[in-house]
Amino acid sequence: MQIPDDARFGAYTLPYGVFSTGGEDPRVGVAVGDHIIDIAPLAAAESLEGGHVFNQPSLNPFMALGRPAWDAVRAWLRELVTSEAHRPLVETHLVPAGAATLHMPFEVADYVDFYSSQAHAENVGRIFRPEAPSLPAAWRHLPIGYHGRSATVVPSGTEIVRPSGLRRVGDAVAHGPSLRLDIEAEVGFVVGTPSEFGRPVNVSDFAEHVFGLVLVNDWSARDIQAFEYVPLGPFLGKSFATSVSPWVVPLAAVEAARVRPPARDPEPAPHLADADDWALDLWLEVEWNGTVVARPPFRYMYWTPAQQLAHLTANGAHVRTGDLYASGTVSGPGKDQRGSFLELSWNGTEPVTLGDGSVRSFLEDGDTVVIRASAPGPDGGVVGLGAVSGTITGAVTGTATV
Numbered sequence: 413m414q415i416p417d418d419a420r421f422g423a424y425t426l427p428y429g430v431f432s433t434g435g436e437d438p439r440v441g442v443a444v445g446d447h448i449i450d451i452a453p454l455a456a457a458e459s460l461e462g463g464h465v466f467n468q469p470s471l472n473p474f475m476a477l478g479r480p481a482w483d484a485v486r487a488w489l490r491e492l493v494t495s496e497a498h499r500p501l502v503e504t505h506l507v508p509a510g511a512a513t514l515h516m517p518f519e520v521a522d523y524v525d526f527y528s529s530q531a532h533a534e535n536v537g538r539i540f541r542p543e544a545p546s547l548p549a550a551w552r553h554l555p556i557g558y559h560g561r562s563a564t565v566v567p568s569g570t571e572i573v574r575p576s577g578l579r580r581v582g583d584a585v586a587h588g589p590s591l592r593l594d595i596e597a598e599v600g601f602v603v604g605t606p607s608e609f610g611r612p613v614n615v616s617d618f619a620e621h622v623f624g625l626v627l628v629n630d631w632s633a634r635d636i637q638a639f640e641y642v643p644l645g646p647f648l649g650k651s652f653a654t655s656v657s658p659w660v661v662p663l664a665a666v667e668a669a670r671v672r673p674p675a676r677d678p679e680p681a682p683h684l685a686d687a688d689d690w691a692l693d694l695w696l697e698v699e700w701n702g703t704v705v706a707r708p709p710f711r712y713m714y715w716t717p718a719q720q721l722a723h724l725t726a727n728g729a730h731v732r733t734g735d736l737y738a739s740g741t742v743s744g745p746g747k748d749q750r751g752s753f754l755e756l757s758w759n760g761t762e763p764v765t766l767g768d769g770s771v772r773s774f775l776e777d778g779d780t781v782v783i784r785a786s787a788p789g790p791d792g793g794v795v796g797l798g799a800v801s802g803t804i805t806g807a808v809t810g811t812a813t814v
């Protein structure tokens with residue numbers, strides 16, 4: 413699979429974010445190349461219906477308008493950026509990206525993380541539970557997931573403080589900074605249109621509810637996680653920080669990436685049966701201190717985001733504007749397609765050598781990880797899906813015992 417190195421945005425992706433310049437209030441912008449379109453004054457100048465939603469410090473008011481409004485605004489933007497006639501108007505509302513501060517693009521309501529890559533689930537199963545079958549019993553019947561912590565979803569560039577917690581060190585249990593700090597390369601889906609309390613969302617209604625996608629780094633402290641997770645699942649080992657890309661890519665921008673979902677065995681239950689092709693051929697890339705260490709392909713994910721949304725609401729739980737649900741770590745079948753360092757270094761037994769000659773199994777203080785992605789675009793082109801980045805700083809603790 414060919415991975416283009418350029419995950420930047422052209423005139424097709426048209427992702428939405430929240431930016432500010434020189435002390436002005438944060439507002440909605442649209443990224444194009446090296447610029448941001450300051451869409452609030454542009455919408456006002458053009459008397460765009462509902463355009464006041466762009467003069468807000470979060471995408472939530474716009475996302476709450478629903479699919480017809482999202483499609484209308486995207487059509488309007490496409491016209492503005494592709495027609496020569498509008499160039500002077502657009503140019504008066506361009507801000508150089510380098511002059512802007514990017515903020516958290518939306519207010520996260522609830523956050524859920526799935527576990528839908530078969531390769532990842534099998535790898536982690538072999539590493540954490542070598543005596544048990546590599547896939548949990550329910551895995552092929554439903555998209556396994558857990559509820560995460562929305563308050564600690566942070567925008568790209570936020571420094572990640574190494575978490576401290578209880579973990580096994582030799583035969584002892586000790587409190588101290590995580591010694592197995594890891595990443596998880598994921599794709600997150602952002603809900604715009606809420607659903608009704610007590611009413612499951614059908615698989616076929618995915619595009620009515622989901623506004624777009626972001627790249628996610630679900631930072632994970634493997635030693636804290638391995639000690640605490642039985643039987644209720646991840647808790648403090650994963651709730652300290654989850655980074656998301658600052659630009660939310662509209663679902664319409666990945667239309668050309670839609671592919672047939674993989675074969676399932678057994679057939680999913682009727683309420684989880686595929687309605688449309690919502691597997692996505694997205695190409696991820698994980699860079700560790702400047703060295704690309706993995707290229708996880710999204711197209712093999714066993715459960716699609718449409719099935720994940722149906723499962724998330726199957727008991728009548730509703731979704732709200734700003735809900736974020738992440739795909740789960742994206743790992744492909746190949747060794748160089750693994751989306752976590754736990755897998756890449758096989759729990760530290762096969763360390764990774766970076767471009768500067770340094771050897772790593774897990775994250776050290778000062779390390780920077782960037783996850784980028786791109787996807788097939790219209791007419792055989794490639795669309796950039798952006799990037800999420802984070803750097804590790806030392807633990808804040810006066811109580812470490814190790």
Ligand SMILES: O=C(O)/C=C/C(=O)CC(=O)CC(=O)O
Pocket residue numbers: 525526527528529532536537540596598630632641646650739740741
């Ligand atoms: O299998 C386990 O015990 C743990 C699995 C994970 O840590 C993965 C997780 O958080 C979900 C995912 O990102 O796929």
Ligand SMILES: [Ca+2]
Pocket residue numbers: 525526596598630740741
């Ligand atoms: Ca995860």
Ligand SMILES: [Mg+2]
Pocket residue numbers: 560629630631632650651652653654
């Ligand atoms: Mg997390």
